[in-house]
Amino acid sequence: MQKSGYSGSLIPITKGKDAEIADLARQHGFGDPLSAETLTDCILLQAIFYTIEKKRISNEISVRDAILRSVNFAAENFLNNPDWKMHIKEVLQKIAEASRVDRVFLYENIYEDQNLKSARLVERWIAPEISEERIAVPGEERTFKEMGLESFIEELRNTRYVKSHVRDLPKKLQPLFRMINVQSILIVSIFTNGDWWGFIGFDQCKYEREWKTLEIEELKTASSIISAAITRQKTDARLKYLATHDYLTNLPNRLLFEDHLHGAMARSQRSKKWVGLYVIDLDHFKKVNDTHGHPFGDKVLIEVGRRLLGAIRSSDTVARIGGDEFVVLGEDLSSMDDVNRVGNKILIAFSEPIVCDNIDNIKVQITPSVGISIYPVDGEDMENLMRYADISLYSAKKQGNTFNVYQESAGKQLWLDNLQKF
CATH class of the missing domain: 3.30.70.270 (Reverse transcriptase/Diguanylate cyclase domain)
Structure with missing residues (x-):
């Protein structure tokens, strides 16, 4: 069953001579065996609930560990390569696959006279089976109203993340997400030097997603890694500029x-x-x-x-x-x-x-x-x-x-x- 890719949980029900098979099943991660001779409806229900909860916890740990690995991958890549944009698509793919989402986007905020004007898509990753129709392409600029995120601006500034099912959004916003087949969203802000730089958006398209606190915390860590890479490149560029330009006129020195x-x-x-x-x-x-x-x-x-x-x-x-x-x-x-x-x-x-x-x-x-x-x-x-x-x-x-x-x-x-x- 493992070779076939089956990922559910089985509860073996044994009779006396089946004990060896039950032990083998347990070794391969299936549920604890039940004895047919002592099986009752109550015992069966308890076993089912226990197995479901055990599987849920196992899945959460698996996703969390995968996200952690993707965060480590991001940190290692950005540490060895100062130009973060060269590797951001691969990093986004690792994070998306680890967190089991269908689409992930990295947006940079655009300011005009220190006022938030819009956001520009820096990079994206979309699962192969998910439609790209009506989806922004890298370099495209959209207002928060056009993206259906206008009401989340203050929350993203202060709380630093937003999660929601599309059905829970204001009714006027729901069509914006339904036309691109989104059922649940998670948006995590990115800050550099205390300023709101942009955000990572996660789309769940196939089903509604209940984001766990641990998952969100790990994805916030991922956003911090990206933030550090952006800040480092900005700092390096600023130091290089200061070393090569006159402080007063900003002309080359x-x-x-x-x-x-x-x-x-x-x-x-x-x-x-x-x-x-x-x-x-x-x-x-x-x-x-x-x-x-x-x-x-x-x-x-x-x-x-x-x-x-x-x-x-x-x-x-x-x-x-x-x-x-x-x-x-x-x-x-x-x-x-x-x-x-x-x-x-x-x-x-x-x-x-x-x-x-x-x-x-x-x-x-x-x-x-x-x-x-x-x-x-x-x-x-x-x-x-x-x-x-x-x-x-x-x-x-x-x-x-x-x-x-x-x-x-x-x-x-x-x-x-x-x-x-x-």
């Missing part, structure tokens, strides 16, 4: 700029086009700080970064590499006209005064000096390119509010020689 420069040089070798390195220094910026204070100076630097971003193409790079020193990488330059055009765009970005409305409506005119070097004309590594750009910046600062390309005095012949080679 020197570390990320170097990475972008190496990438630009590699692309230049393939395209046979130049990369322009534009080092920008703000003229007399110290006077701005001394006159109006550092809070105003910080506002000016933020505005400078914004204007530089608006002056270049999306394929180019703006970085802040020092106090009032910025750098622009211009790619795909074919001629000195291209080089000069980018330089002029940088100067034009500073043509209007900078106004900080929230600081006494102060207005200042900021002018830049720009030093330019060209890869591979002026050098084939960052050290030389920066040195030549600084030399040309020094010449530009003598004039003020202008740009200067490195190609003078001793460097001029080197520039011409390299240009011919390229």
Whole structure:
């Protein structure tokens, strides 16, 4: 019977010589044998009730243990693989199969101005025999009203889970679930850093499901594991961002700029086009700080970064590499006209005064000096390119509010020689 997949409970009824068969049945997990000679209706009913309860407890333990194994599987996968989205479908499948549900969904909440707007399906798993008709696909966004969950929002925020049979839902909501053949639901919230991130939804389609407290607790543990994986990836991404971006302007810092420069040089070798390195220094910026204070100076630097971003193409790079020193990488330059055009765009970005409305409506005119070097004309590594750009910046600062390309005095012949080679 075990080989055939039979999962019910049998109660052997024996006569004297059947004792050996009864013992064998007991060893294989069937009910305790009853003696035909002493069997009464009362004894039979007691045996049936006992066997049913024993089977119920056994099933609960089996489901709980399976869910625990799926939770361990999730924890191990997320620990070894920081990108949780790569493994979430497999994790959802393990959890769904362990908890014996027909469908499982992972939704991420979408907020607009800190107000809950909708939820986006991140991933799902559906049992092979269950219909996918009318079921959301990954990436699809739906409002809580469209999903029939609007009345559960506060409960999901506070209690952190909701369970219900569809027949117990408000009558206006029942059709939303019946049209996708749902009979019982369980929804478990996911929180990251104290904020309601989203939820896991479990659909029972073939029959009504009475969710046990232990099962719910284990599935809440599963949601906590997913939460930890999401939080870890967010934290890793945030730490990486902080390590590679300027804290004030949110522009790339020197570390990320170097990475972008190496990438630009590699692309230049393939395209046979130049990369322009534009080092920008703000003229007399110290006077701005001394006159109006550092809070105003910080506002000016933020505005400078914004204007530089608006002056270049999306394929180019703006970085802040020092106090009032910025750098622009211009790619795909074919001629000195291209080089000069980018330089002029940088100067034009500073043509209007900078106004900080929230600081006494102060207005200042900021002018830049720009030093330019060209890869591979002026050098084939960052050290030389920066040195030549600084030399040309020094010449530009003598004039003020202008740009200067490195190609003078001793460097001029080197520039011409390299240009011919390229």
